Amino acid sequence: MKLNHFVSRLSAQQRTLLYVTVGIVGLALLERFVYAPVGGRFDDLDQELVVKETQLRRNLKSLAAREGVLAAYSPYTAYASTVASDEETIGGLLKEIEELARKSGLALLNVRPKPATKTDLGKQYPVEVELETEMSPLIRFLHGLHGSKSLLRVNQLRLDLKGGRGPQVKVSLLVTKSVIQ
Structure with missing residues (x-):
């Protein structure tokens, strides 16, 4: 009630200025406490995604090289020893x-x-x-x-x-x- 009484005593120009100020402060608080943490988390996820994609490319190259080695090694598997004394x-x-x-x-x-x-x-x-x-x-x-x-x-x-x-x-x-x- 005190707030309504305070606002009603203000002139139209002062009321507009109060609403704009409250809106700007509200937007600043919203940006600081909601958008910034969410945006920071998205940036972290983007960086993690880039790292994982790089690891995946490297692993795919390793797998391709492994397949090449296995294909080259396969003719010699008959000569490889099983664990015999x-x-x-x-x-x-x-x-x-x-x-x-x-x-x-x-x-x-x-x-x-x-x-x-x-x-x-x-x-x-x-x-x-x-x-x-x-x-x-x-x-x-x-x-x-x-x-x-x-x-x-x-x-x-x-x-x-x-x-x-x-x-x-x-x-x-x-x-x-x-x-x-």
Whole structure:
């Protein structure tokens, strides 16, 4: 009631000035306590959105690169080792060498596995193989080693004539299986 009494005593020009002043103060308070916090929050959300978009672009590039690496790596997955012990790997290597020798018509005289060695990409498992044979079965055996699904490689090959002029040769091989880990 006092407010109405106060306003009614003012002249028309003073009332207009009072209303304009109250309106300006009200708008200033509204801007300061409503619009500024909401606008600040929108600015923060915009900045966060820009950061997230940048992270998303970077992650998409990483995913594309990952897919490229996986596609390039896929032909070699057969050579990658599952978590097998050294004994299991050496046992599989010896079995594979014996089977290749049997298919080639060779009789193995001596097969000695050596300790595994670590390399940059994994491990190498060397095996010394001694046998006596003619050249034709030996070539089939070496071709079988080369064409194996395992990464087998003949690191050393020594041929000695057995006896005199016969076709038999004594062969000493160092076969190495490489396992990618």
